[in-house]
Amino acid sequence: GQQVMQIPQYQHVQEGEDFTTYCNSSTTLSNIQWYKQRPGGHPVFLIQLVKSGEVKKQKRLTFQFGEAKKNSSLHITATQTTDVGTYFCAGRVRSGGSYIPTFGRGTSLIVHP
Amino acid sequence: ETGVTQTPRHLVMGMTNKKSLKCEQHLGHNAMYWYKQSAKKPLELMFVYNFKEQTENNSVPSRFSPECPNSSHLFLHLHTLQPEDSALYLCASSQVGQGLSYEQYFGPGTRLTVT
Numbered sequence: 001g002q003q004v005m006q007i008p009q010y011q012h013v014q015e016g017e018d019f020t021t022y023c024n025s026s027t028t029l030s031n032i033q034w035y036k037q038r039p040g041g042h043p044v045f046l047i048q049l050v051k052s053g054e055v056k057k058q059k060r061l062t063f064q065f066g067e068a069k070k071n072s073s074l075h076i077t078a079t080q081t082t083d084v085g086t087y088f089c090a091g092r093v094r095s096g097g098s099y100i101p102t103f104g105r106g107t108s109l110i111v112h113p
Numbered sequence: 114e115t116g117v118t119q120t121p122r123h124l125v126m127g128m129t130n131k132k133s134l135k136c137e138q139h140l141g142h143n144a145m146y147w148y149k150q151s152a153k154k155p156l157e158l159m160f161v162y163n164f165k166e167q168t169e170n171n172s173v174p175s176r177f178s179p180e181c182p183n184s185s186h187l188f189l190h191l192h193t194l195q196p197e198d199s200a201l202y203l204c205a206s207s208q209v210g211q212g213l214s215y216e217q218y219f220g221p222g223t224r225l226t227v228t
Binding site: 031033035041042043044045048086088090092100101102103105106 | 146154155156158161171203205215216217218219220221222
C-alpha cells in the first residue's frame with residue numbers, strides 16, 4: 001500500500017555536527033508534517049509544509065518539501081544535546097475514500113557531547 | 114501540556130483481563146486517533162474518528178474496541194490481549210476540514226504490558 005518511507009533509522013553525531021533525515025512517498029502528498037519525540041515522551045508537532053519546493057526554518061532546523069511533493073527533508077545545523085529524539089515525518093495518504101495520516105518510521109538522533 | 118490527556122499512564126494486565134484506556138482532548142478538535150507505538154512499528158494508526166464517526170479501522174484485531182461518545186472523549190476497550198500487544202498506546206486529536214492543517218496533538222500515552 002501507499003507508504004511514507006524515512007531514512008536513516010538511526011544517526012549518531014558528535015555535538016556540533018549537522019544532521020539530516022529524509023522522507024519519501026510513493027504518491028504526491030497534499031502536505032507533509034514533521035514531529036519530534038523526545039525519549040520517554042510523545043510526538044510533538046514541529047511544522048507543516050504545503051507548497052511545492054517550500055522551505056521553512058526554525059532556528060537551526062530547516063525543512064524542505066520537494067518540487068514534486070513526494071519527498072521532504074529536515075536538516076539540523078550544529079546539533080546540540082537538546083536535539084536528541086526521534087523525528088517523524090507524516091503525510092496524508094489516500095485510504096479508500098478518505099485520507100489518513102501516515103507516519104514514517106522515524107529517525108532517531110543520538111548526539112554525543 | 115494538558116491539551117490531550119490519557120489515563121492510565123501505565124497498565125499491566127493479564128491476557129484474560131478486560132480494561133479500558135481513556136483519552137480526553139480539551140482543544141475543541143473534531144477528530145481523534147488511536148496509535149500503537151512499538152519497537153517493530155513505531156507509529157501505527159489504529160482508529161480514526163471524525164465528528165464521532167469511525168472513519169478508519171486499520172485492520173486492527175477485534176480484541177481492541179474503540180468508543181467515541183463525543184468529540185472530546187475517546188476510549189479503547191481491551192480484552193483477551195496477547196503479549197505482543199504490549200506497547201505504548203497514543204491518543205491524538207486534530208481539527209479536520211477544508212483548508213486546515215490537520216496537525217495532530219498527542220497525549221502522553223499509556224504504557225501497556227500484557228503478561
